[in-house]
Amino acid sequence: DTATARLPPGPPCGVAVCSASCDGDVAPAAGGDAWVELSWSAPHAADDRAAAVSFEVAATPAAGNSGGAADAAVAAGATVRSTVGRGARSMRLAGLASGTMYAVRMRSVGAEGAGHGEWSDAIVVTTPGAA
Numbered sequence: 001d002t003a004t005a006r007l008p009p010g011p012p013c014g015v016a017v018c019s020a021s022c023d024g025d026v027a028p029a030a031g032g033d034a035w036v037e038l039s040w041s042a043p044h045a046a047d048d049r050a051a052a053v054s055f056e057v058a059a060t061p062a063a064g065n066s067g068g069a070a071d072a073a074v075a076a077g078a079t080v081r082s083t084v085g086r087g088a089r090s091m092r093l094a095g096l097a098s099g100t101m102y103a104v105r106m107r108s109v110g111a112e113g114a115g116h117g118e119w120s121d122a123i124v125v126t127t128p129g130a131a
Contacts, residue, residue, distance in 0.1 A: 006050040009108035011120040012040035018090065022098040022129035032097035034127035036104065039090040043108050043117065050114030056083045057093055059102040062124055083109070098129025 018037040036059070043052055060079045080102075084091050096102060103122040110117065 006110070006112060006114050007046075007048050008110040008115045008117040009049050009052040010043035010046070010117055012043055012052075012055055012106045012108060015040045015104075015106050015120045015123060017104065017123055017125045020125055020127050022127060032095055032100075032127075034096040034098040034100070034129055035092050035094040036096065036102070036125055036127065037090065037092050038104065038106070040106060040120075041089065049117075050110035050112050051086070052108035052117070053086050053111045054083050054109045055086070055088065055106055056081065056109060056116070057091065057104065057106045058119075059093055059096060059104045061097070062101040062103045096127050098127050101126045 016039050018039050020034065020036045022034040038057060040055070043049075058079050058081045078097070080093060080095050082091065082093055093104070101124060103124055105119040105122050107119045108117040109115075
């Protein structure tokens with residue numbers, strides 16, 4: 001009886017930015033006081049792919065930023081990452097620099113040691129507030 005290894009799950013579907021804000025009146029999280037709210041759907045099921053057990057999101061400062069905190073974030077390569085469980089279909093990613101353009105991507109993490117799936121296409125969003 002041979003176990004068949006499964007491929008990692010596909011990327012989440014329909015990744016979208018629902019909103020973005022800057023909480024200038026609260027102490028900033030590590031990295032900054034801006035955040036984006038994301039939503040997505042589960043990856044398409046396939047017999048040869050493992051189920052998703054969690055989702056990873058990464059927001060990387062994008063080229064084209066200018067000034068202050070934005071330049072510092074790009075220079076530092078300040079990618080902000082977070083992971084949520086398999087049942088989640090939305091999340092708030094905090095700790096982003098205000099007034100900064102980010103490329104946001106997501107990927108699924110597979111069950112049974114299948115590893116990480118491929119990244120979704122990037123969504124470019126600029127956080128509100130002064131850079």
